[in-house]
Amino acid sequence: MSLQEKLEAVLSESSAVFGVTVKHIGTQEEARINADRYFQMASTFKVPILAALFRDVEAGRLRLEDRIRLTEDDLVAGSGVLKEFLPGVEVAIRDLAMLMIIVSDNVGTDKVVELVGKERVEAFMRELGLNGISVKFDCWELLSIGAGLAGEKKGKAGVDRLNKQFAETGFDPDNFIFQPSPENNVATPSDMGRLLELIATGQLVSQEACDGILDIMKRQQLRNRIPYSLPDKTVIACKSGTIGSVVNDVGIVYLPEDKGAFTIAAMSQGNGTMKEGEQLIARLALTAYEHFMSQ
Known part of the structure; x- marks a missing residue:
């Protein structure tokens, strides 16, 4: 079976809508499923933000060593650890970026977005020819709109209201944030995969970046997604994202035995549970891994 057929067989067992691109960086063998369809990025939008940050560092606009003071007004709901810190802590920009990716910290993300600028993140994607990646909202805006509290200010009072609203109603699946519109935080798996490829091959800004x-x-x-079923020592650079029934993970998997590396962008909507989406993504990654290892 071809890689395309193998991935389609995995997805045939799911009622969710998946968009997937997998591409071996060396051989260029690839598979594409709904690759040019828009999907809500959820926290995978932190990869374009990270790319724009390192572009600004390379240009001398920002320094990773500079420290940013966080206040109570910076509080954002959702994932991460900085929301648990006492107000007044000073965190290096590099550490904000690190937490943004490795634990999907929303406070850290929104401070990086504040430094870089949403419009400049999207403009950078356009410069790269990635017209299928749109960044319109930071984490707070995305969550507050999703909760029906558009315009609510971030900070302790806003977070308290947001958490209360989520506890009572959860996400409305018909909310605008789930619409496949370029006026939303969306990406095509094709362009997300291309961004990963530029990073993996040293073609984004510079090799150092x-x-x-x-x-x-x-x-x-x-x-618990791309890495979950792969051998324990597999080197993987990835970023997951979840909001409502959206379950995503995107990354670069490095193969052993000099077999090269492959990019994978798995984005979805309509999952019955988060675990169902996670298990499908883990199976997609393992299927691609085993296919390329057999070549």
Whole structure:
């Protein structure tokens, strides 16, 4: 069976809608399923943000060593650890970026977005020819709109209201944030895979910038999707994302025995449970891994 057929067989067991691209960086063998369809990125949008940050560092606009003071007004709901810190802590920009990726920290993400600028992240994607990646909202905006609290200010009071709303109603599946619109935080698996390929091959900004991005992504601590079923010592640079029924993971998998590496962008919507989506992504990654190892 071809790689395409193998991945389609895995997805045939799911009622969710998946978009997947897998590409071996050396041989260029690839498979594409709904590759040009828009999907809500959820926290995988932190990869374009990280790319734009390192572009700004390379240009001398920002320094990773500079420290940013976090206040109560910076609080954001959702994943991460910085929301648990006492107000007033000073965190290096590099550490904000590290937490943004390895534990998907929303406070750290929104501070990086504040430094880089949403519009500049999207403009950078356009410069790269990645017209299928749109970044319109930071984490707080995405969550507050999803909860029906558009315009609510971040900070302790806003987080309390957001958490109360989520506890009562959860996400509305018809909410705008789930619509496949370029006015949303969306990406096509094709363009997300291309961004990963540029990073993996040192073609994004500079080799030094790509090395910095990969150093962070390889430290990923959330390993229940792409990495889950792969051999324990497999080197993987990845970033997952979840919101409502959206379950995503995107990354670069490095194969042993000089077999090269492959990119994988798995994005989905309509999963019955988060675990169902996670298991499908783990199976997709393992299927691709075994296919390339057999070549």
